Amino acid sequence: NAGVTQTPKFQVLKTGQSMTLQCAQDMNHNSMYWYRQDPGMGLRLIYYSASEGTTDKGEVPNGYNVSRLNKREFSLRLESAAPSQTSVYFCASRIGQESNQPQHFGDGTRLSIL
């Protein structure tokens, strides 16, 4: 059981380039999330999808877009990368948005913007 799978694991971009981070879960979860993790800070929510067909902004959505492709997949896109977006990005999922159940995380994408 793979859980939450993120690709790629590492990426280096130049300022202004675009890219899409991929995430897939095989736990039949309804809700999926994208976070960024920066040194000394807690995970910050970028966007989330409470259920298939819906997406909403989180705490730090500027510079990002998302697509909930189907129940399994939730992608994060950087249209024009900036050095401030250098971070580790984590995708997570859980059974439902209002459930008292934990989120399950992937192993992250380490992204550097030069």
Added chain:
Amino acid sequence: GESVGLHLPTLSVQEGDNSIINCAYSNSASDYFIWYKQESGKGPQFIIDIRSNMDKRQGQRVTVLLNKTVKHLSLQIAATQPGDSAVYFCAENSPKNYGQNFVFGPGTRLSVLP
């Protein structure tokens, strides 16, 4: 390893001793709490959770205590082992946070000394 956790508080314990990691949460309306473990280069891993109608919950070698009066959460690890070395952080499920999403603490680095 990645730079996550550069400025985190560190708790150093001798192998075999008990560890206590503390967390202050922010919202008195939060009703569900989780402790995660994050090893270098990995995503957060669920350890234990507790609902707000409980004060204590025990797992295998771990205990979580919840004090709602002072909005404090603690994680106790019994007989700490080298494999417990990681960053530990708490999460609160806040009804008012972006559609009832989690707020994550920055974490504490646990270092187990031989």
